């Protein structure tokens with residue numbers, strides 16, 4: 001598929017940058033797609049007129065929405081703002097895409113689930129978010145489904161790429177301290193933003209619309225994730241396992257938010273590798289300072 005016109009929102013965020021690295025200048029897919037990257041402060045998804053004008057003028061084939069209100073704790077105090085971005089913004093973008101016959105790809109989250117189960121969640125399991133961020137994302141999913149039948153909704157989790165993320169936070173903290181406390185009773189799947197970008201670029205070439213879980217394979221607690229990061233980097237620091245209750249945060253988190261990539265598996269559209277393999281590659285690149293996306 002060549003010459004696909006893409007409108008990429010949230011282009012400066014973690015996932016946006018991973019997509020840019022592949023389809024933007026210097027990326028392995030550079031030149032195969034026509035890309036319009038947009039982001040704050042110039043472009044605001046909550047500005048309805050701007051959203052519709054951009055889509056009307058650019059006439060994309062595909063809109064990839066990586067813009068998001070992603071501060072899970074702050075969302076508790078700013079739920080309306082989270083809804084404006086994650087629900088209403090997504091709706092307007094999706095409706096604008098529909099007007100020009102474009103596909104919409106919306107990024108959602110494992111936090112749409114309550115985490116009360118102990119087996120990985122499939123796409124058809126009922127959502128029941130436990131925090132404001134999760135509610136805004138779940139409602140965003142629904143509004144995208146209602147406004148554009150040509151939608152892909154990808155639920156992902158625990159992203160690491162270019163930007164602020166858990167991996168970088170653990171490395172920074174462990175260099176400063178002799179011991180760090182990490183939550184051991186929340187489970188999910190660390191996911192490479194670069195791997196997710198590959199999955200996205202595969203899906204948008206198809207007409208296989210619907211909801212997909214899209215994470216690396218495997219599962220982990222934040223505690224085990226932190227230990228793996230330190231083992232791979234060779235940084236000496238004690239990691240103390242603590243409970244969510246001990247490390248009280250403003251937003252409650254789902255306890256077990258592991259996603260099964262069931263729809264990707266059934267359709268045979270994309271296979272993710274194990275998160276530990278993706279993490280090892282990510283850290284190697286962080287160390288050498290050379291980020292390579294294939």
Ligand SMILES: NC(=O)c1ccc[n+]([C@@H]2O[C@H](COP(=O)([O-])OP(=O)(O)OC[C@H]3O[C@@H](n4cnc5c(N)ncnc54)[C@H](OP(=O)(O)O)[C@@H]3O)[C@@H](O)[C@H]2O)c1
Nearest residue numbers: 010012013014015044045067068070107109156157158159
């Ligand atoms: N990170 C994760 O672990 C994770 C897990 C599950 C799902 N997701 C979802 O994946 C998507 C991408 O996440 P990410 O990690 O790349 O997030 P990110 O690094 O926070 O990037 C989000 C981008 O959206 C932009 N943005 C925020 N408000 C906006 C607005 N009103 N209009 C236009 N752009 C706006 C941000 O700009 P500023 O930086 O200037 O605010 C930023 O560039 C989001 O939908 C998120 O909910 C992320």
